[in-house]
Amino acid sequence: MEEDLKTSAKGQILSIRDLPTLPKVLDEVSRLVQNPNTSIEAIAKVIARDQVLSAKVLKMVNSPVYGFPGRISSIQHSLVLLGFNVIRGVIISTSVFDIMSSTMVGLWEHSVGCALATGLVARQAKLKDPEEYSVCGLLHDLGKVVAAVQLPELHKAVGEAVRTQDLRWFEAEKAVLGFGHDRINAWLADHWHLPPTIKEAMSSHHHPERAQRYPQHAAAAHVGDFIVRVFEYGNGGDDQAVPLSPQALKILGISLSDLDVVLDGFAENLSEVSGVTFGPEDAVPGKG
Amino acid sequence: MQKIPLSLAQPGMKLAKPITKANGMPIIAAGVELSESLISKLDGMGIDKVFIVGDAVAASQNPTERVTRLDHLFRRLGDDPFMAQVKRHLREYFTIKAAADAAAGEKG
Numbered sequence: 001m002e003e004d005l006k007t008s009a010k011g012q013i014l015s016i017r018d019l020p021t022l023p024k025v026l027d028e029v030s031r032l033v034q035n036p037n038t039s040i041e042a043i044a045k046v047i048a049r050d051q052v053l054s055a056k057v058l059k060m061v062n063s064p065v066y067g068f069p070g071r072i073s074s075i076q077h078s079l080v081l082l083g084f085n086v087i088r089g090v091i092i093s094t095s096v097f098d099i100m101s102s103t104m105v106g107l108w109e110h111s112v113g114c115a116l117a118t119g120l121v122a123r124q125a126k127l128k129d130p131e132e133y134s135v136c137g138l139l140h141d142l143g144k145v146v147a148a149v150q151l152p153e154l155h156k157a158v159g160e161a162v163r164t165q166d167l168r169w170f171e172a173e174k175a176v177l178g179f180g181h182d183r184i185n186a187w188l189a190d191h192w193h194l195p196p197t198i199k200e201a202m203s204s205h206h207h208p209e210r211a212q213r214y215p216q217h218a219a220a221a222h223v224g225d226f227i228v229r230v231f232e233y234g235n236g237g238d239d240q241a242v243p244l245s246p247q248a249l250k251i252l253g254i255s256l257s258d259l260d261v262v263l264d265g266f267a268e269n270l271s272e273v274s275g276v277t278f279g280p281e282d283a284v285p286g287k288g
Numbered sequence: 289m290q291k292i293p294l295s296l297a298q299p300g301m302k303l304a305k306p307i308t309k310a311n312g313m314p315i316i317a318a319g320v321e322l323s324e325s326l327i328s329k330l331d332g333m334g335i336d337k338v339f340i341v342g343d344a345v346a347a348s349q350n351p352t353e354r355v356t357r358l359d360h361l362f363r364r365l366g367d368d369p370f371m372a373q374v375k376r377h378l379r380e381y382f383t384i385k386a387a388a389d390a391a392a393g394e395k396g
Contacts, residue, residue: 233348241361271296
């Protein structure tokens with residue numbers, strides 16, 4: 001019986017080809033970038049056509065999470081500074097959470113907090129392109145939101161297991177579904193053609209030591225998740241610290257005391273980051 | 289009332305305590321509402337902490353609150369020697385932060 005449930009749940013998530021509609025812009029843009037001759041101007045133009053989306057992207061990239069607070073004035077500028085992978089990650093996360101914001105209360109805040117922490121970890125470890133690490137943090141729990149929408153009954157059962165058995169969300173997923181959001185993440189990453197770095201972070205943030213090709217991305221998101229949970233900012237589904245992998249610190253080349261700088265930076269920037277929400281009042285583009 | 293770093297101050301927040309010079313002379317009275325220009329003036333004067341009315345900054349950032357939450361957060365991780373070390377480290381970190389905040393508060 002139980003095996004049947006697991007198999008069908010897995011099938012249900014993995015067989016669904018069309019997730020709740022993401023903005024058409026994303027498809028169009030994804031098609032454009034597959035052509036190496038596409039210019040940044042052309043991509044920016046397509047994104048900028050959707051004014052609501054553009055406003056959200058600009059609000060997001062101007063938060064302290066990405067290291068250019070308040071200094072990015074246009075979509076084109078954001079593409080130049082942060083790169084297409086970062087902007088695409090921002091579009092996917094804001095769109096998915098926009099549609100599904102009410103499904104898991106606090107998960108958006110948890111994700112934005114994780115983006116901030118993961119970026120700070122990457123900076124502390126002196127990794128190249130820390131913005132890309134921020135996006136890894138932003139997307140690390142996307143599978144939870146999607147599971148909540150695609151499998152509402154099982155989602156409820158996972159929440160029930162968290163409460164009654166004092167499990168962490170990830171443990172409860174495995175107990176109820178037979179697999180965790182890390183697996184769903186891997187599928188989503190393939191579905192949206194996310195770069196392998198971000199995919200690895202999404203699928204291995206619970207076990208960075210098992211990451212195949214990009215252990216630093218997985219390790220940074222892992223430590224970021226740990227930190228946002230220590231501060232209890234937002235809600236990842238349960239109220240427990242996650243086991244911190246000593247391997248993750250080793251992969252990043254940082255020690256426990258190096259985390260103090262990350263904790264400082266997190267506390268300093270949190271309130272500004274917490275302004276990055278997308279209520280209906282934000283549906284008007286702030287700046288062009 | 290909450291003491292916050294000036295970097296977290298927002299227009300619309302109200303001062304819970306007067307802002308004073310180093311010699312104790314008040315510059316701005318309690319009850320005054322912060323504005324953008326007032327905040328930048330305070331910044332120019334080298335004021336880095338203000339007391340504001342209410343609980344504007346979330347408990348997440350309050351180091352004293354963090355110390356008290358560690359046992360709860362780590363309730364299932366206590367048996368692991370590395371996690372015990374991590375927890376000790378965090379306790380020390382937040383305790384020092386809380387003490388630094390308290391000391392800064394006394395100085396005004």
